[in-house]
Amino acid sequence: MIVEIKERRVIPNWRDFKRTCQLGELNFTNSIPSNKRLNFNIDRAIADWKRDENIGNAADLINAAFISGINDSQEIREAINFIHQNKNAASPSLLSLTARIFPENIPNNQTSLLELDIETVNGFKNFINNNTLHKLIHKTKLITHNESHNPISWVELARLYSMVGQEGKAEKAINIALSLSPHNRFVLRSATRLFIHNEKFDKALFFLRKSDRTKADPWLTSAHIATSSMMERFSPLINSGKMLLASNNFSNYDLTELASTIGTLELKNSSFKNARPYIEKAKLAPNDNSLAQLEWLSKEDNRLLFNPQNFTNVVNPFEAFAIDHLQKGNWKEAFTNCLKWFLDIPYSKRPVQLGAYIAGSLLDDIETAITLLQAGIKANPNDPVILNNLIYYHIISNDTKSAELYLNNLKSINVQNLSDENKVMLLATFGLVAFRTSQNKKGEELYERAISSAEPLKTKYMKISATLNYARELIISNSSKKDIYIKLISEMEIDSDYKDLIYVQKKILSQLK
CATH class of the missing domain: 1.25.40 (Serine Threonine Protein Phosphatase 5, Tetratricopeptide repeat)
Structure with missing residues (x-):
């Protein structure tokens, strides 16, 4: 039995859309310089909505708003209100999409955001032994049929397929999402994780390179650099990433994965002096992924003093806490965090x-x-x-x-x-x-x-x-x-x-x- 991690990279974690929104990983749009924003016209979707106010046209307008990053029109607000007034006819992903355009914050004391909360091993056994997942796949397939232009539903279908090992079907669904929204952060990061999970690293890099947004978005730049590192390749976006970190255009949270990625590369190149400022930057507002990376780095280099238990405000810190408790000899606490870690990203x-x-x-x-x-x-x-x-x-x-x-x-x-x-x-x-x-x-x-x-x-x-x-x-x-x-x-x-x-x-x- 071998549990030692040879090398860890900051590959995007992949959750359902609602939780990803709540975690704040999709919250910034206006920080991207205007010359790097997408030139996307939503006039046709607005015209369709004004001509006939129904759930289908409302969904198309909300999807167009999500893809374009445009969220300040009166028609979009009207469409969102219409969807909420007709919740029974709207899919969960569409309702989550409306929340994405006007995000809801996580309560300050909420550090666990799981799709399914299971407190006992017996509850876990019951979960994996029933047909809930297959029923959810069937339901999501129906949603993609009814909302075929909604990339979020296709991403969710891909995620569910990956949870049951249906690699081909998962890739087919993610490819449809990419064709609908090839520049969207949620779609691109989800696709990157799926392709890496299936050991198709070139495919992950292909779609990241293809998007003009990758160079301007620190979440995507980090994904490109980390994927290239896994392939032992040099990423041409390293210097761009350093410029994003120095630009003061983004929040510390938006930069945490990128900072930990570049800090990891500097340490790998035996430059502790160069790595340290990036690692310190990553510590300012870590998410679960950068927290786990910082924990791993601190064990690789004892000059880095780091205690993940000091970051009690990080949501879903299960990976970092599992490793930390294991190394402290706290077996039960380590196992509990592994269980929650698995429930958070069950394809991992x-x-x-x-x-x-x-x-x-x-x-x-x-x-x-x-x-x-x-x-x-x-x-x-x-x-x-x-x-x-x-x-x-x-x-x-x-x-x-x-x-x-x-x-x-x-x-x-x-x-x-x-x-x-x-x-x-x-x-x-x-x-x-x-x-x-x-x-x-x-x-x-x-x-x-x-x-x-x-x-x-x-x-x-x-x-x-x-x-x-x-x-x-x-x-x-x-x-x-x-x-x-x-x-x-x-x-x-x-x-x-x-x-x-x-x-x-x-x-x-x-x-x-």
């Missing part, structure tokens, strides 16, 4: 991987670990890490039959395309499978290959984790090598930052008494 892999590790390896709740991984595999049916971890926990609980099902799925993946870290992870898990199926010699060989393969990767965490798991299996199988590894892990000095591994080490040694 990392809250599933981390939450399952905490539940299964640190809280000894293998059933919950498996439940969380099964939820994650729906959105990521071919993810090797989630498949690996399902095999791991099923084998640990002596459910060989279930483990074999996921082993068969794993065999369909081309192992040669995996990262070196993932190859080490699979070697160790295959070693575990061999031990638990009475193939001890083969298990020893695979674990030792995993440990030796981790050595040149310079990842202490991975090597220690594999060694601890190997020692446990040697003890259980009563191998002749067990005394060697008992002595090895007894004398092993584990870095204090790896409190989870220290806990696992103590747990193995305590079972010998």
Whole structure:
């Protein structure tokens, strides 16, 4: 089981439109210089509305207003009033769109903004085991049929499809949204996240480059730079991004992701001096994404002093808090935040991987670990890490039959395309499978290959984790090598930052008494 994050980037998070509006990530328009604003004529939509005041023409006018950034006409206000007077005939996305044009603020004390609030593991299990999501997909498909020119509905349909692992349908829906509104921030950031989730990085960059707004909008500039960084490419928008940060045209909140992105690049280029002012800028008004980035950076470079718990006003801080609690040894608090993190962005892999590790390896709740991984595999049916971890926990609980099902799925993946870290992870898990199926010699060989393969990767965490798991299996199988590894892990000095591994080490040694 491996939970160490090799590298994190400030890729846009993707939520439903209503929550994205409430978070304030769509609130600025007029800060963009006039020469960079879209030349978009809404006269035809206004004329249609004035000719026939019905819900369809009202929706078309509101969509045109959203796409253009124009929100100061009397006709738009009339259309919004009409929609609110006829709420039963309007879709949720259309109602949210009216709120976007005249935004509603989040209450000052609200730091959790989830689509679905679930407080218990049982509530979570009930959520993932029912047909609610498929019913919601069906309902959203009907909305896109009735409001075919509403890009927001198509984005939401894409998001729902991504939550159930239907990659092709998700991309088809997002492409329609892009054709309707290729310059809109919400559409572009959602598309960027979807394409990155599907590992189609070039496609994400293509649509970001295609929009004239990207260079003038710090939220889009950040997405372009972060995506380029993931591809190990230089972004031509880095200097533009620095100019946006120095322009004083935007709020600190509008600049937080861009500042943390450029600060990350400067640190990566070994320039702490240059990185520091950008990191300080990102701290002024962080959102959940930049907060998590700052938390990660502070662990990468101990010169950066950062405590995410000081930022109690950040909404949905679950990722940063989960990592922080894990590193402090607060397993239950870390797991609770992983659960909320997953409910916030349920297509994401990392809250599933981390939450399952905490539940299964640190809280000894293998059933919950498996439940969380099964939820994650729906959105990521071919993810090797989630498949690996399902095999791991099923084998640990002596459910060989279930483990074999996921082993068969794993065999369909081309192992040669995996990262070196993932190859080490699979070697160790295959070693575990061999031990638990009475193939001890083969298990020893695979674990030792995993440990030796981790050595040149310079990842202490991975090597220690594999060694601890190997020692446990040697003890259980009563191998002749067990005394060697008992002595090895007894004398092993584990870095204090790896409190989870220290806990696992103590747990193995305590079972010998």
